[in-house]
Amino acid sequence: QLQLQESGSGLVKPSQTLSLTCAVSGGSISSGDYSWSWIRQPPGKGLEWIGYIYHSGITYYNPSLKSRVTISVDRSKNQFSLKLSSVSAADTAVYYCARGRVAAGYFDYWGQGTLVTVSS
Amino acid sequence: QSALTQPASVSGSPGQSIIISCTGTSSDVGDYNYVSWYEQHPGKAPKLIIYNVNNRPSGVSNRFSGSKSGNTASLTISGLQAEDEADYYCSSYTSTNTLVFGGGTKLAVL
Numbered sequence: 647q648l649q650l651q652e653s654g655s656g657l658v659k660p661s662q663t664l665s666l667t668c669a670v671s672g673g674s675i676s677s678g679d680y681s682w683s684w685i686r687q688p689p690g691k692g693l694e695w696i697g698y699i700y701h702s703g704i705t706y707y708n709p710s711l712k713s714r715v716t717i718s719v720d721r722s723k724n725q726f727s728l729k730l731s732s733v734s735a736a737d738t739a740v741y742y743c744a745r746g747r748v749a750a751g752y753f754d755y756w757g758q759g760t761l762v763t764v765s766s
Numbered sequence: 767q768s769a770l771t772q773p774a775s776v777s778g779s780p781g782q783s784i785i786i787s788c789t790g791t792s793s794d795v796g797d798y799n800y801v802s803w804y805e806q807h808p809g810k811a812p813k814l815i816i817y818n819v820n821n822r823p824s825g826v827s828n829r830f831s832g833s834k835s836g837n838t839a840s841l842t843i844s845g846l847q848a849e850d851e852a853d854y855y856c857s858s859y860t861s862t863n864t865l866v867f868g869g870g871t872k873l874a875v876l
Contacts, residue, residue, distance in 0.1 A: 685867075692769070692867060692869045694867065695864070706862075708767070750802075752814060753812070753857075756811040
């Protein structure tokens with residue numbers, strides 16, 4: 647059974663960089679059939695897709711966040727990561743990592759989510 | 767890219783059927799049969815219930831079904847049960863290889 651687990655700092659100061667990692671177990675991140683996404687949900691609000699990466703390293707980002715987002719993959723550790731720069735209170739959210747199906751985009755496995763608060 | 771449009775809330779009585787709509791554009795919902803639906807209970811991660819417009823993952827009740835016409839996709843839940851009370855989100859692949867979610871619909875089972 648595939649499992650995804652987010653980890654990283656739960657508190658980030660304004661203007662700094664948010665960093666999260668998603669560890670994948672029970673399957674290989676190198677499979678060409680899947681993409682690996684980050685999705686967030688501000689408290690009490692809806693889901694927002696942040697971006698995804700293929701095992702090859704090709705990335706696609708939400709245009710509204712593109713200038714601040716970097717997603718990378720570490721195949722040796724079977725994990726992928728998110729960096730979001732110049733954060734503000736508006737970036738406070740539960741951040742999920744998820745596995746997506748290539749060229750169809752649906753997310754079949756999700757991590758449990760991790761709350762990141764931006765505050766001084 | 768703009769979020770897909772969903773009603774903020776819907777409600778129904780146990781045993782009834784409800785439909786949740788998801789309206790996009792010709793660059794997302796209308797352009798691909800890659801609409802998916804997710805169910806989210808409070809404090810939990812979303813769960814995939816429909817993919818590629820009308821396909822159910824293994825283990826998902828056949829009370830959930832999906833369809834699409836033009837730029838609007840729909841989720842139908844038949845035989846409403848108390849456990850169906852949750853938030854529901856649609857998502858679509860887009861012409862720029864990105865993904866977009868709907869704003870979410872809160873389902874109340876009265």
